[in-house]
Amino acid sequence: QKEVEQNSGPLSVPEGAIASLNCTYSDRGSQSFFWYRQYSGKSPELIMFIYSNGDKEDGRFTAQLNKASQYVSLLIRDSQPSDSATYLCAVNKDSNYQLIWGAGTKLIIKP
Amino acid sequence: DTGVSQDPRHKITKRGQNVTFRCDPISEHNRLYWYRQTLGQGPEFLTYFQNEAQLEKSRLLSDRFSAERPKGSFSTLEIQRTEQGDSAMYLCASSYGPGGDEQFFGPGTRLTVL
Numbered sequence: 001q002k003e004v005e006q007n008s009g010p011l012s013v014p015e016g017a018i019a020s021l022n023c024t025y026s027d028r029g030s031q032s033f034f035w036y037r038q039y040s041g042k043s044p045e046l047i048m049f050i051y052s053n054g055d056k057e058d059g060r061f062t063a064q065l066n067k068a069s070q071y072v073s074l075l076i077r078d079s080q081p082s083d084s085a086t087y088l089c090a091v092n093k094d095s096n097y098q099l100i101w102g103a104g105t106k107l108i109i110k111p
Numbered sequence: 112d113t114g115v116s117q118d119p120r121h122k123i124t125k126r127g128q129n130v131t132f133r134c135d136p137i138s139e140h141n142r143l144y145w146y147r148q149t150l151g152q153g154p155e156f157l158t159y160f161q162n163e164a165q166l167e168k169s170r171l172l173s174d175r176f177s178a179e180r181p182k183g184s185f186s187t188l189e190i191q192r193t194e195q196g197d198s199a200m201y202l203c204a205s206s207y208g209p210g211g212d213e214q215f216f217g218p219g220t221r222l223t224v225l
Contacts, residue, residue, distance in 0.1 A: 004153075008151075032212055034213070034214075042218070042219075043200075043202055043216040043217060043218050043219045044154065044202070044216050045216070046213055046214070046215060046216075049213050088153050088154075090153070092212065097142060097144075097159060097161075097206070097208075097212050098156055098159065098167060099144075099154075099156065099212075099214065100156075101153030101154050101155075102153050103151065103152050103153050104151075104152075104153055
């Protein structure tokens with residue numbers, strides 16, 4: 001079992017709809033959870049982080065964390081073509097600063 | 112712009128040559144990380160520094176790889192005797208502690224080993 005798992009996609013969503021991206025992790029000691037967006041050929045860009053169970057909203061983005069189920073998700077409301085990218089989930093390892101990364105989910109927003 | 116910078120952005124080298132990459136973190140950030148990323152994969156942790164101290168190094172990192180962060184400012188990553196399998200994007204990130212650890216990435220250095 002991989003330490004951080006994501007569906008590779010591609011996930012195709014119509015423009016204006018909600019995109020839902022999911023991530024599961026194996027280390028119960030993890031405390032910090034991050035979502036990064038990566039455009040093709042570019043470096044990852046931090047879009048959300050969450051440390052506590054529940055929801056965290058920032059503009060069109062909502063991160064959801066459920067530590068009991070070892071599950072973190074990212075919702076993108078009112079999806080735009082510019083949201084088309086690969087979304088990477090990262091989780092800290094053993095409460096230190098090293099991040100373990102999923103392989104990413106490719107999201108395609110169709111106009 | 113005061114983001115993370117990396118130099119060079121692209122490097123093409125022949126197998127067996129040595130290469131060195133530089134990373135300048137965001138000025139107030141005390142932690143600096145090196146990652147390697149290949150197509151279709153997430154970043155793979157290589158090493159990280161807190162100030163000038165190298166606190167962790169991946170077991171996957173062979174002894175051909177070495178990193179330094181003199182004076183706790185910029186960092187260099189050197190790969191000796193490059194192999195074709197070293198071809199990848201090398202990413203540098205920095206963060207500020209204590210507390211949360213949001214890491215901010217530079218643009219990366221794309222290495223091609225012929």
